[in-house]
Amino acid sequence: QQQVKQSPQSLIVQKGGISIINCAYENTAFDYFPWYQQFPGKGPALLIAIRPDVSEKKEGRFTISFNKSAKQFSLHIMDSQPGDSATYFCAASNRNRDDKIIFGKGTRLHILP
């Protein structure tokens, strides 16, 4: 059973556009929802994270929207730049229990110059 489902698998966006990646989760015990960014040959790096007690978190051009009742969350990248081209993973964990991160399968984002 895939606990965190991510879509789309790949995404192409024009420079300056908005990139949107969606995720859905099953386990209501999850209490921490991070997004990771991974460049080729590198490990994933934490980009932004949210807890389920807020509906939105914004850091610069990156925004997480969270819908607890629908068990869905999404990443929005405003004014997308070629340097944003990377693979993005949504994830979820229960930080009160074991901090094990359950990852989505990733979205390969390409921003056209």
Next chain:
Amino acid sequence: GAGVSQSPSNKVTEKGKDVELRCDPISGHTALYWYRQSLGQGLEFLIYFQGNSAPDKSGLPSDRFSAERTGGSVSTLTIQRTQQEDSAVYLCASSLVRGLISEQFFGPGTRLTVL
């Protein structure tokens, strides 16, 4: 050190051989995690250590996989009798403490290819 380091960066081996993958966590980090990244499968949790003990081994795919951590620092992931399906990037992460406030920092990974 400045970040999590892993060695080797690339490993090519023949089916049936044993391999050892090494992870050096950030100095002072007590928690250490191993993940596997396969093409099209995202990142899969394998095992985590709190200090030198591994309370959760549930992600290890088979008994050919084992891991140890010594001195609360370096960890080694061992795969015995490697199979072609073991080919993947093996990622290590460490965090200061396990739990609420601690971010996991990832190393660059070891790309394992089993011929």
